[in-house]
Amino acid sequence: MSIALGCDHGGYGLKLEVIKYLEAQGIAYKDFGSNSLDSCDYPEYGRAAAEAVASGECETGIVICTTGIGISITANKVKGIRCALCSDTVSARLTKEHNDANMLALGAGIVGTNLALGIVDTFLHTEFSGEEKHCRRITKIAAIEDELLN
Numbered sequence: 576m577s578i579a580l581g582c583d584h585g586g587y588g589l590k591l592e593v594i595k596y597l598e599a600q601g602i603a604y605k606d607f608g609s610n611s612l613d614s615c616d617y618p619e620y621g622r623a624a625a626e627a628v629a630s631g632e633c634e635t636g637i638v639i640c641t642t643g644i645g646i647s648i649t650a651n652k653v654k655g656i657r658c659a660l661c662s663d664t665v666s667a668r669l670t671k672e673h674n675d676a677n678m679l680a681l682g683a684g685i686v687g688t689n690l691a692l693g694i695v696d697t698f699l700h701t702e703f704s705g706e707e708k709h710c711r712r713i714t715k716i717a718a719i720e721d722e723l724l725n
């Protein structure tokens with residue numbers, strides 16, 4: 576498993592904690608920046624991480640900004656991306672089981688480090704249920720992308 580990481584200045588500190596967690600778990604990652612606390616624009620980094628997931632270069636992605644909102648909106652603009660903004664572990668589990676989310680967004684100003692790492696751990700260790708109804712709904716999301724976005 577290889578994880579695409581992306582953040583802005585607001586998510587940089589939490590990204591370092593996520594990297595520590597991934598390294599402790601022996602999980603590979605590719606960091607698409609940003610790499611400092613200097614003010615920057617989250618769409619650049621959210622897009623880079625999302626494109627790595629959409630292309631298959633990385634299996635999944637974790638993106639972080641202050642609220643998690645802007646970078647999740649950005650990631651979800653990339654075709655094939657289902658990026659879930661989670662602030663609790665129940666949502667992290669259910670978005671894998673039901674939505675087969677392929678990216679997780681976190682708000683560094685919303686969740687503390689321990690909760691954020693619990694969300695990451697849950698997200699990475701939960702599988703899609705594969706239930707027919709969930710497959711059908713995900714297929715409908717893809718059909719909307721095909722029909723409306725180009």
Ligand SMILES: O=C(CO)[C@H](O)[C@H](O)COP(=O)(O)O
Nearest residue numbers: 585640641642643644645646
């Ligand atoms: O959460 C975010 C987007 O949803 C950004 O991290 C936030 O807007 C950055 O703001 P500022 O430039 O004032 O630090």
